[in-house]
Amino acid sequence: MNTLWTLLQDPNMQWILISCTLLGLSSGIIGCFSYLRKQSLMGDTLAHAALPGICIAFMLTGTKSILYFLIGAGIAGVAATFGIGWITRHSRVKHDAAMGIVLSSFFGLGIVLLTIVQHGGYGNQAGLDKFLFGQAASMVGSDVLTLSIVSLLLVSVCYLLFKQFKLVSFDPGFAKGLGYPVAILEQLLMFLMVVAVVVGIQAVGVILVASLIITPAVSSRYWTDRLGVMVVVSGIFGALSGATGAIVSSTGASLPTGPLTVLAATLLFVVSLLIGTKRGLLVRRLAQQRMKRRLGYGFEEQAATASVDDRINKEAAL
Amino acid sequence: MSSAKVQSEASVMERGDVVSPLTVSGLSAAYQKKPVLRGVTFTVTEGELIGVIGPNGAGKSTMMKAALGLIPRLGGEVLVYGKPYKQQRKLVGYVPQRESVDWDFPTNALDVVMMGRYGHLGLFGRPGAKERAIAMECLAKVGMADFAARQISQLSGGQQQRVFLARALAQDASLYFMDEPFAGVDAATEKAIITLLQELKQQGKTVIVVHHDLATVEEYFDSVLLLNVELVAYGPTKDVFTQELLQHTYGGRLAFLERNSLAKTDNKKG
Numbered sequence: 001m002n003t004l005w006t007l008l009q010d011p012n013m014q015w016i017l018i019s020c021t022l023l024g025l026s027s028g029i030i031g032c033f034s035y036l037r038k039q040s041l042m043g044d045t046l047a048h049a050a051l052p053g054i055c056i057a058f059m060l061t062g063t064k065s066i067l068y069f070l071i072g073a074g075i076a077g078v079a080a081t082f083g084i085g086w087i088t089r090h091s092r093v094k095h096d097a098a099m100g101i102v103l104s105s106f107f108g109l110g111i112v113l114l115t116i117v118q119h120g121g122y123g124n125q126a127g128l129d130k131f132l133f134g135q136a137a138s139m140v141g142s143d144v145l146t147l148s149i150v151s152l153l154l155v156s157v158c159y160l161l162f163k164q165f166k167l168v169s170f171d172p173g174f175a176k177g178l179g180y181p182v183a184i185l186e187q188l189l190m191f192l193m194v195v196a197v198v199v200g201i202q203a204v205g206v207i208l209v210a211s212l213i214i215t216p217a218v219s220s221r222y223w224t225d226r227l228g229v230m231v232v233v234s235g236i237f238g239a240l241s242g243a244t245g246a247i248v249s250s251t252g253a254s255l256p257t258g259p260l261t262v263l264a265a266t267l268l269f270v271v272s273l274l275i276g277t278k279r280g281l282l283v284r285r286l287a288q289q290r291m292k293r294r295l296g297y298g299f300e301e302q303a304a305t306a307s308v309d310d311r312i313n314k315e316a317a318l
Numbered sequence: 319m320s321s322a323k324v325q326s327e328a329s330v331m332e333r334g335d336v337v338s339p340l341t342v343s344g345l346s347a348a349y350q351k352k353p354v355l356r357g358v359t360f361t362v363t364e365g366e367l368i369g370v371i372g373p374n375g376a377g378k379s380t381m382m383k384a385a386l387g388l389i390p391r392l393g394g395e396v397l398v399y400g401k402p403y404k405q406q407r408k409l410v411g412y413v414p415q416r417e418s419v420d421w422d423f424p425t426n427a428l429d430v431v432m433m434g435r436y437g438h439l440g441l442f443g444r445p446g447a448k449e450r451a452i453a454m455e456c457l458a459k460v461g462m463a464d465f466a467a468r469q470i471s472q473l474s475g476g477q478q479q480r481v482f483l484a485r486a487l488a489q490d491a492s493l494y495f496m497d498e499p500f501a502g503v504d505a506a507t508e509k510a511i512i513t514l515l516q517e518l519k520q521q522g523k524t525v526i527v528v529h530h531d532l533a534t535v536e537e538y539f540d541s542v543l544l545l546n547v548e549l550v551a552y553g554p555t556k557d558v559f560t561q562e563l564l565q566h567t568y569g570g571r572l573a574f575l576e577r578n579s580l581a582k583t584d585n586k587k588g
Contacts, residue, residue: 178437
């Protein structure tokens, strides 16, 4: 514990810890909406599509700045979504397959560009390959500032437009009927996801960043039936995962932060799946047993199941 | 009630003629270049229950969605109380098909009904005590007050349909579009829905309903709109809901209907 305390006093460590926590928080919040809009895999596509965007941004500007990377990744993400849309519209290829094609081809292009950057005459290219798995340890004060601004922006937009995002996620047709600019709101949600992905890449890397968008959101659903609560819980889960990743990586035998963060998020998911208060396996099992007892089938399980089946069959027959 | 409605009523009195709640002219729509709705024109009378009848793929839902601007129109004009729909949104309520949303969404019945008030809130406005009270009232009207806090996936199909109706009531509109509200509900819910529709009618509201059960058309609706890509006929139920026009609407697929529900019609006429 003492070593942990000493570690936390190191300003370098503080930056990393804050960055990872903010990152987890932002991805957790925006992830809820993409999960509920059945666009979880879109995060993965956007992340993989971001790689060539980041490489091109670096080739054009020669600097490693989050802002340029954001622009590059954003453009690449838009190109990828258009690509998916184009394929599904003009062929009989289904959405998931189109996503697979676009995701892998963008990623392939990204790897090629990455190799060119590393072997070409670009100065200051060191660390660009870290985008594959992320490198939280390289975070510095200016990164923390950028991340804080980005997270604040993301959280405030989600807070202010909560009712719009909620309605667009639940019933876009009705939202449109009310006169909501549904297409713009959907684009905004997509943009926020691109932002979360791009800043997340810094710490977790292109390959794993999608898990920060998906896993906290899925986990939080096990604890609540209210969207507002779900968003908050998901943000906390994301933040916890980020912080855990940062701390464990600094104490352990130089283990990478990104993969540790993802593992922490997965652990939270397993816990939620088992003991989540709304839909956890334990709660469901208990509810089932309570129901059985109420129907008077508590003791002879086999007989109970049989007679329940009988009942169901009879009801079906009616 | 919204000021726009009051205004339109005022102008009716001034001019002495009647402004229809809904005037649709030349409405056309297409999916993937295949026309599913062609040149539909009609004018509805205020305070009526109107049934939209036609075979599968006739464009009934499409007509509603095109009129509401939910899907792009190829052409045509839609006037609500004499003005373009975009200016009159608050006067229009909509009940989509129940299957159009994911009922596993993390929300409860009361919350869904409060969504009906969102159109009355500003950009950053949040629903408060007033919206909550209105939503509770609307839930009570559809007999769902006891289920306000229930997670929506734990409601039966009929209860979900009632929640959607309560949400439309919360919109406090004058003209309602309902896309198959009777689909897959039990007899009790069907009764509750039709009672509610009649109440709306008594309040002078106009309700347009996509309907499938030909056996109940005469009982439920004042006017009928027969649709099969093009408008086949529109008018009072007794004039339009005839074997000849239905035959025309459904083509050869009407064989069994002749023996069933239409027998009634002919008997009455005979």
